[in-house]
Amino acid sequence: MTDNWTAVAMAFVALFLVGGIVSFLKQGLKKGALLLAALAALATTTAVLWW
Incomplete structure (x- = not known):
């Protein structure tokens, strides 16, 4: 596990971006949500x- 901190950090970044997708969709910003999904x-x- 000590060598996998980068993978853990990227997983948290992915979760953060998923929260952004939900927020963008609630605001009606579909293109921004699509970018965050990618x-x-x-x-x-x-x-x-x-x-």
């Missing part, structure tokens, strides 16, 4: 591959 997917992929 970034969240990249962060999740990074966390899984780093693990």
Whole structure:
């Protein structure tokens, strides 16, 4: 676990971005939510591959 701090950090970034997606959708900003969804997917992929 000591070498996986980057993966854990990226997982938290992905969760933070998911919260942003929910917020953007509530505000009606669909393009922003789509951008955050792509970034969240990249962060999740990074966390899984780093693990």
